[in-house]
Amino acid sequence: MSNDIEYKAWRVHEKDGEYVGAEETCRVADLPANEVLIRVTHSSLNYKDALSASGNKGVTRNFPHTPGIDAAGEVVESSGTPGKGSQVIVTGYDLGMNTPGGFGEYIRVPAQWCVEMPAGWDARKAMIYGTAGLTAGLCVNKLLRMGAAPEQGPVVVTGASGAVGTVAVEILAGLGFEVTAVSGKEDQVDALKGLGATAVVGRETLEASPKPMLKPVFANAVDTVGGAPLAELLKQVLPGGSVSCCGLVAGPKVETTVMPFILRGVNLLGVDSVEIPLDQKRQVWHKLSSDWACPKTEAAARDIGRGDLDGALRAFLKGESIGKIVLDHAR
Numbered sequence: 001m002s003n004d005i006e007y008k009a010w011r012v013h014e015k016d017g018e019y020v021g022a023e024e025t026c027r028v029a030d031l032p033a034n035e036v037l038i039r040v041t042h043s044s045l046n047y048k049d050a051l052s053a054s055g056n057k058g059v060t061r062n063f064p065h066t067p068g069i070d071a072a073g074e075v076v077e078s079s080g081t082p083g084k085g086s087q088v089i090v091t092g093y094d095l096g097m098n099t100p101g102g103f104g105e106y107i108r109v110p111a112q113w114c115v116e117m118p119a120g121w122d123a124r125k126a127m128i129y130g131t132a133g134l135t136a137g138l139c140v141n142k143l144l145r146m147g148a149a150p151e152q153g154p155v156v157v158t159g160a161s162g163a164v165g166t167v168a169v170e171i172l173a174g175l176g177f178e179v180t181a182v183s184g185k186e187d188q189v190d191a192l193k194g195l196g197a198t199a200v201v202g203r204e205t206l207e208a209s210p211k212p213m214l215k216p217v218f219a220n221a222v223d224t225v226g227g228a229p230l231a232e233l234l235k236q237v238l239p240g241g242s243v244s245c246c247g248l249v250a251g252p253k254v255e256t257t258v259m260p261f262i263l264r265g266v267n268l269l270g271v272d273s274v275e276i277p278l279d280q281k282r283q284v285w286h287k288l289s290s291d292w293a294c295p296k297t298e299a300a301a302r303d304i305g306r307g308d309l310d311g312a313l314r315a316f317l318k319g320e321s322i323g324k325i326v327l328d329h330a331r
């Protein structure tokens with residue numbers, strides 16, 4: 001019986017206000033009673049995992065806890081669809097927040113959280129993209145739905161060297177956009193150009209200015225950082241342009257005036273990858289596995305084992321993480 005299975009997981013414990021993660025042996029019997037039991041072979045690292053692992057109560061309320069908002073692997077027990085033997089992807093909803101996540105070798109989740117693996121993909125390939133890739137795809141999707149097109153001018157991507165940013169740069173460049181990457185990492189200039197960025201500029205491009213409006217230079221934008229840089233970005237968007245906003249590494253608070261909206265008709269588009277209907281996720285997974293594939297991001301992805309998680313997650317909190325990192329449970 002599956003309930004007898006023991007498995008390895010990277011679990012975070014709270015002790016005297018400190019949060020410490022380590023590998024331990026868990027039992028399938030202790031997983032929540034949902035419809036689909038999945039043997040997870042791969043997960044993916046995200047900024048949110050770093051928040052969970054460091055005790056951010058907005059992400060994870062109770063410890064001990066197994067983080068991992070992404071998981072891919074094989075269904076080993078199911079009361080319906082997807083059936084036993086299916087290869088599936090699970091991202092978002094409550095996975096890795098207050099439901100044990102992909103940093104464990106098994107998860108048990110509701111059937112409506114599972115997307116079937118796109119044709120030609122395996123679990124590792126799916127987890128190169130993970131929530132970050134899905135989010136980049138959703139950001140691009142929203143821009144396109146607003147009518148964004150390459151001939152309108154450059155599209156800017158902030159937090160460009162990060163997990164969402166790198167995928168956004170490569171998708172947009174692949175679609176023929178002239179991409180300006182904003183990055184705080186001088187040593188990533190060549191890598192970002194290799195992904196297709198036409199120009200790489202420093203974070204000072206979006207430094208706080210007292211002016212309510214600035215010279216408009218960007219036709220559209222994918223913003224992964226939020227905070228003060230987003231407020232500055234809005235001042236530099238061309239009339240009718242759109243900004244997909246998905247992140248908050250520079251802070252959750254955006255102090256802006258209405259000027260970009262009422263004088264230039266700028267559109268601020270919210271992007272959520274977590275709670276949206278499964279079908280919207282499915283459509284973007286399909287795009288990522290076909291027209292929007294990012295071969296350079298795939299080639300540059302790094303694989304780590306559970307023993308490397310602590311250092312890799314700390315790098316996210318310091319803004320030092322680069323590109324896509326895959327957790328391979330077999331390492």
Ligand SMILES: NC(=O)c1ccc[n+]([C@@H]2O[C@H](COP(=O)([O-])OP(=O)(O)OC[C@H]3O[C@@H](n4cnc5c(N)ncnc54)[C@H](OP(=O)(O)O)[C@@H]3O)[C@@H](O)[C@H]2O)c1
Nearest residue numbers: 047159160161162163164183184247248249250272273319
């Ligand atoms: N809405 C959703 O559903 C959704 C889904 C996924 C992620 N997110 C959010 O999107 C954001 C990015 O996630 P991620 O996984 O890509 O994280 P990440 O890999 O850490 O990338 C974030 C990047 O932002 C830049 N950065 C870091 N600190 C900064 C600061 N203080 N000011 C300006 N730039 C800074 C860095 O890039 P450079 O050094 O190149 O500037 C960093 O690599 C996070 O806030 C995450 O929570 C949201």
